[in-house]
Amino acid sequence: MNKPDYYTTKETAAILDKATATIHKYIRDGKLTPIEDHWGGHRGKLFKKEAVEKLKEELADDMPGMTMSESADYLKITRSILQSYLDEQLIPFQKQTWRNKSVTFIQRLDLDTFKTAYRDRLLDDRLKQRTFYDRKNKQAFYQRFSSPSINEARLIRYDSGKWGFFIPLTGLEIGYEEGIFKHELTSDYEVSFGKRTGTPGYAKISLPLHYSLTRKFIDVLYKQCAISNLYMEIHEDKQKLTIYMKDAVLTDTESAESIGHLLENNIEDGYITANHQHIRIESSEKNLSIHLPYEIKKKIKELADEQGTSMQVISSQIIENYFSQQNKEEIVTVPSENAGQNYSL
Template identity: 20%
Template sequence: MLEQDQKMKEIVTTNEAVELLGVSKQTIYNYVKAGKLKLVYKDWQIDGTMRFYLEDLNLLKSQTVKPVGLTVLETANLLGVSKATIHQYIKNGKINASKVNFKGRQTVFIPEEEIENLKFSQKNASRKKSFFTKDLEFYLFGLYEIPNSNEKARIIELDETSDIVAKTNMGELLNKEELTSRGFRKAYEMKKASHSTKRGMISFQFPIPQSINAPIFGIIDSFYKYIGHQNMNLYLMNNSIKVEIKPIKLPYLDANIEQDFEILQNCLIDGKLSTRPGFIVFTSNQEQLTIFVKDSIKEKIKQIALDHHTGIEDITEKLLLMGLKEFEKNNSFND
């Protein structure tokens, strides 16, 4: 009798299972249907309730309680990069992670201290341009292809150490070694141009497309081919692509100009666009302002520009805007 009493204590009803797991009755039914929970009695309708062994429920509960740490998706969102980049970080040993049985499948979890260490290293990394490699062989979102085939790929991640992640038109993710060993080559050469002396920049913020053949990537290809890295900036910001280019008259095929002009117009942050037959014209909103300052002030501005890895004109404009905001807030000059 004692053995039978003990066995009865190890059996729970549907309502008790709901309370123990903290889920709805429908979820319990789904667990049974999916084979995640076994019934004590298959003819449970006689009792009017399903019954389960307590040890089975405890095992399921241990598998559905989230382990300590963050998933790959949570880590990617926190760091502002793609899931592919996090997988590459794990593969390359930049992040230590472990696989845990969670909700019935093997899931990667990353300790929070690992993420904090990576955030610290990113914060202290150089702010130099990092959307291309020094040898100009790889550039962010640039198009690559295998000659005499339909296979294509784009670089979807590129960091300051020149580590890359490429995505093929078949959805595969490749690192640099895999991309080159498969025979992928640049689909075009980036324009090698001297630094433009034209004033101002035209800025765009594009959503990141899912397809490597999306028109937005075609626009970025045109920037690379006709503007070059010396006269543009490209980086990821808030899960979007921020692009800044120098004023230019960009040649365009008549078949694409209407579609791409609409995309550019919708994603324009700063600057002006117009069209000419076979061209899209990009113009900045900047106008010349000439002032004279003490040489000591000029030296301070030059040093600030040097510290922030930018030009003296760009940093002067930023300082001027900061001063204007301060004046508008107080409506007076601070002596």
């Protein structure tokens, strides 16, 4: 057998135009069967090309859109959250009979439009899910574990929902039960769910997944920040970890300056300041207190209710739109020999 005769999970998802989570669902449903990796060292599953192509033909059999499960996977939320969006008429959908069943279909373009228009709400709903956190065992993605035989192991979560361990020293992965019972791995520290803060916005940081400073930062984050103020997206295909977090000051941090430089180079939204011991992480959004007449407040609340968001978000949009329009229309008068002529910026 030749390895080119097979597709990886990522390649299969791209060919079928589905999320990787949907591929794992197809495995559970028996629509796809992964084969054993005879080459070793490959992370993830492999699928026969002919099986993937056959499933592609079956899925293309007049399917008029994405199903509820596929749409939820695409937005990285649960079906119940997606249903709430449909109930509020935030996303267009159609119910049709397909293969003798009544099925709800949603167009990808409508999902993309929703992602843009309701970015903050979608992020908040993802934050509430916290798939990177195991509530039952109070453990979190990339939390450090160790044992007498393994100096460092990192807890990882697969798209299928199962947990396992990554061993940085060897680059190998082992199952959760094997790590706990055979190697006697225990967590090096506890993580706390804690209480969510009311500060606006999130700092967004994307870090290289298997970088030693990333692991050090995760340890500091879990020790000093509540899980309720964090959200993580794991991009295995890009070997990247995206963290959304509320404002925080990390104190008495070993390698604070090195970690600070890493964060400064990888922050996508927000601000980082660091010295030899402390790291401050802040969202680019700040609170602004203003007094408004009752009628204006009432209109803002009506808009917020219509869009399924908060009055703060609506107020922010109004202010941003105002200054955006001002910048477009701003006129300056040049005091020179051309005085009296107006120029648009």
